[in-house]
Amino acid sequence: MNSHKATILGYLLVLAAGVALQIKALTRPDRFPSLGRVFTHVMQSRTGRVGIFVAWAWIGLHFFAK
Numbered sequence: 001m002n003s004h005k006a007t008i009l010g011y012l013l014v015l016a017a018g019v020a021l022q023i024k025a026l027t028r029p030d031r032f033p034s035l036g037r038v039f040t041h042v043m044q045s046r047t048g049r050v051g052i053f054v055a056w057a058w059i060g061l062h063f064f065a066k
Contacts, residue, residue, distance in 0.1 A: 001009075018035075025032040033041075042048035 021032065022035050025034040025037075039052070042052060
């Protein structure tokens with residue numbers, strides 16, 4: 001397995017974990033916050049908004065730019 005395939009596999013594992021956590025949050029809302037609730041909480045501060053913007057820009061730069 002080369003480094004490119006390992007990186008793609010790592011990102012897919014992170015994505016799968018995120019989907020699993022979201023499903024868990026929807027089935028047990030008293031124990032786990034949903035992704036929407038997490039983003040609502042994060043976006044209440046300026047630091048959170050800047051962090052979301054930087055993360056979004058990083059994703060765009062690395063996945064959508066050629």
